[in-house]
Amino acid sequence: MTERPTTARPDESGRVDAHTGDIAEKLARLAALARVRGLDTLVLREPATISWLTGARSHVPQTLDTSCMDIVVEPHDGGARLTAVTNSIEAPRLRDTELVGVPLDWAVLPWWSQRTSALPVGPTVGSDRPVAGMTDVRTEIAATRRQLTPGQAQTLAGVCADAARATTVAAGRCRPGMTEYAAAAVLAEELLVRELDPVALFVAADGRGDRHRHPLPTTATMTDQVMLVCCARRDGLIASVTRIRCFAPPDVVRRETYRRLLDVEAAFLDATRVGARIGQAFTAGTGGYPAHGFSPTEWHRHHQGGFSGWQPREYPAHPGATDVIAEHSVVAWNPSGGGWKVEDTCLVVADGPQTLVHDPEWPAVTVAGRTRPDLLIG
Template structure:
């Protein structure tokens, strides 16, 4: 059986954690944030999708010159499942111990404390490793980049399949069910599902599914997650030809997106990328304050958005950063998940079966007319 690339990738991340511990002058790091845990383990660390808490904690002991030692802290419900599925093979890759608590006890008492310990969710006098860990996970390793490309490809295919099934008479809930099924069939957990029917496209930027027919146009939005990595995708279906003026507005929006993508290069300050994209609305004939009506996206990777990017965002994009921009205007929206590389930005959410337009030398999603 071929080795799991996630396990081979673990060594690279443990080296990065040792460097972080050295900078913080600590011997032990405690990881509790779901995004940090999925970055380290390449695994599902949740039970409910809706909670910002994980079902395990990981303690990384880094003292001395020897190999790091991991302690997985979880409860008696989750331990067997984690051993058999999500973390299968971990014991053979690194020195790992399991601290299993009864389900009626919390895990906090089993976690280390002291002045040689830092955590991403520090309590009391414990030192914070939150910023350092966030910086590490915002630069994907080569293995994670390959996985992200697969996740985005499958998310795009799921959206295409759903778009060919939904009808004008489908309710928003039915359309969401189709999209969720297509994601799950491809091994993607649907962590965001939005369905915008024709009556609400211009007014509602986060359209939750409704129990009414979608009508003559529908927006399908999803974030699909596998091995912790998230692909964001938006697709629009028109049941009938799009009037020329409306199509023109969509194409102008794609040129707004082009500005975001063109600016997303290694070494760029995130706030400068956001400012350039926001300024493009007026340049493309939209209201200058159109960007006030919806956030424009930002850093992605292990969450749909780390935070909405704005002109004061001082994070610098690196080789391996991930951004997901989602400009919207006049009832239209476009979205992709893009890998920032030394050779330029690489949009990943593409499907050969979806119609495209050439915008600035890139193939970008067109409206699917049925």
């Protein structure tokens, strides 16, 4: 039997009330931003921002970081006027599937026309991806969308649960002798049947995950173990997952190394607090490597994660990053070392990060008071 996603999907459009029920709150945030900057219009062009506002998929190819539409927001007392600017190919699909229930007007251009020609410009027009004549407010808009609404937090929890379950099932279907491509196909299938778009998909057979920290699948075959990694998206929100299956028990030293890596992850999670700078959390986390028996420069071999939610990572966190971790922001850390990697997607609340990527059927271990994924053996 095909498993259904945990987030309710009440109609063929795939929309749920959580996406449009909180639109007034999101528009109020945008209106406040516009007032502070002395703007009367905002042009939203970043896919992450459009997904935050509408819950829509604004991409066509998964690989593009550009949107097939722009949304013009004109705040006014009591609300805002929204206009979707797109082309004649995309408008019918967007109306019928992605933007059902979103109150907006439409500006539809021929597909051969440049959308920027239909966008407002001037000193009182701001944008998260400005063109000439617009005010650059990308930093302010990124901070605005970084804090999830309650409805978005609920949606993210469902995305994370479904992505974790998909990875558990896929790992259980892997067998020695299978190629990395075959394992990637299994993982993609398990994600897609749960209405999750794979926006990143990595597979590492045996020890390749230590050599290649972003192991795009190859024809290499697995003998001893497999690592499955995905970033899975639904309604614009993304879960980052890493799981490792060992077909035979690893030796004591390797098991202990994995356990020490979970201690490193705990250093990142312990430092992920409301009001801290993301660079502070990064520095505390990377300090966990030498504290738990890894090289002090192990973190040089791979970025360690950072702000997530509407993108797999907004940018890789680093010591000098000054963005403040706000309540209801999303962070995904992914420490790696000794041939292992661990990863989670966390909603930051008042008393610390809530780890969301959990499937009760995956073996778990308690680390620093949190339930963390163990190795699946057998």
